[in-house]
Amino acid sequence: MKQEAKERLIFALDVDDFSAAENWVEQLHENVGLFKVGKQLFTRCGPEVVKMVQDRGGDVFLDLKYHDIPNTVAKAAVEACKLGVKMFNVHALGGAEMMRTTVAEVNAYCEASGNARPTMLAVTILTSSTAETLAGIGIDRSVEEMVPRLAKLAQDAGFDGVVASPKEVGLIRAACGDDFAIVTPGVRPTFAAMDDQKRVTTPTDAISAGATALVIGRPISAAKDPLAAAGKILAEIKTALAG
Ligand code: C5P
Numbered sequence: 008m009k010q011e012a013k014e015r016l017i018f019a020l021d022v023d024d025f026s027a028a029e030n031w032v033e034q035l036h037e038n039v040g041l042f043k044v045g046k047q048l049f050t051r052c053g054p055e056v057v058k059m060v061q062d063r064g065g066d067v068f069l070d071l072k073y074h075d076i077p078n079t080v081a082k083a084a085v086e087a088c089k090l091g092v093k094m095f096n097v098h099a100l101g102g103a104e105m106m107r108t109t110v111a112e113v114n115a116y117c118e119a120s121g122n123a124r125p126t127m128l129a130v131t132i133l134t135s136s137t138a139e140t141l142a143g144i145g146i147d148r149s150v151e152e153m154v155p156r157l158a159k160l161a162q163d164a165g166f167d168g169v170v171a172s173p174k175e176v177g178l179i180r181a182a183c184g185d186d187f188a189i190v191t192p193g194v195r196p197t198f199a200a201m202d203d204q205k206r207v208t209t210p211t212d213a214i215s216a217g218a219t220a221l222v223i224g225r226p227i228s229a230a231k232d233p234l235a236a237a238g239k240i241l242a243e244i245k246t247a248l249a250g
Pocket of ligand 1 (some may be wrong): 019021045133134135172192193194202204222223224225226
C-alpha cells in the first residue's frame with residue numbers, strides 16, 4: 008500500500024461544532040491528509056461537515072464504527088461512499104457475514120458509480136475493553152487472542168485493515184501479513200503530554216512497528232503552534248518510513 012506521509016497523519020476532529028472543525032481544517036490541511044469525523048461531530052453537524060473538509064482540500068475518515076445486521080451496515084456503508092469519504096469503519100464483532108455483505112455492496116456501488124472505493128477498516132476489540140469486559144459479555148478469551156482473530160476475520164471478509172492500539176500491531180501483522188492497513192490512535196510524540204492515554208507509543212515507534220497511519224488529536228490541538236506540531240509529526244513519519 009503506497010501512501011504519502013501526509014496521508015498517514017489523521018487528525019481527530021474531536022470538537023462539537025462546525026466552525027471549530029472548519030478552523031482546524033483550515034489551519035492544518037497543509038500537513039494533515041485526513042480528518043477523522045467521529046460520532047459526536049457527525050451527529051451534531053451531519054454530512055455537511057464531511058463536505059466542508061473536502062472543500063478545504065482534506066479527506067475524511069468517517070469513524071462511526073457501524074455494528075448492526077448485515078443489510079443495515081452495508082446500506083450505511085454505501086451512504087458513506089456517496090459522501091466520498093476516504094476511509095470508514097465497522098465493528099468486526101458484527102461478524103463475517105456483516106463484513107462480507109458490506110464489502111460486496113460497497114464494491115458494487117463503487118464499480119457502478121466510478122467512485123473510488125474507500126479504505127474499509129474494522130475495529131477489533133476497543134482498547135477500552137479488558138479481559139473483564141470480555142468476560143462480562145461472555146467471551147472467555149483474552150484480548151490478545153481476540154484482536155488478531157477479529158483482524159483475520161475482517162481481512163478474510165475483504166476489509167483493508169483495522170484500527171488498533173500501537174501495542175497490537177505486531178500481533179496483527181503476524182496474523183494478517185504486510186498488505187493490511189493498521190491505523191493506530193494512542194500515539195504521543197515526545198514533545199506532547201500523555202493526556203488520558205495510558206499505553207502510548209511515539210510516531211516513530213508506531214510506524215517502525217508496522218502501523219500504516221496514525222490518528223492524533225491533542226498532541227496537535229493542544230500545541231502552541233498546531234501546524235508546526237503536525238509538521239514535526241509528519242517529519243517523524245517520513246524519517247521512520249525511510250529508516
Ligand atoms: O487526543 P488524542 O490523540 O488522544 O485522540 C485520539 C483519537 O483517537 C480520539 O478521537 C479518540 O477517540 C480515538 N481513539 C483513541 N483510542 C482508541 C480508539 C480511538 O484514542 N483506542
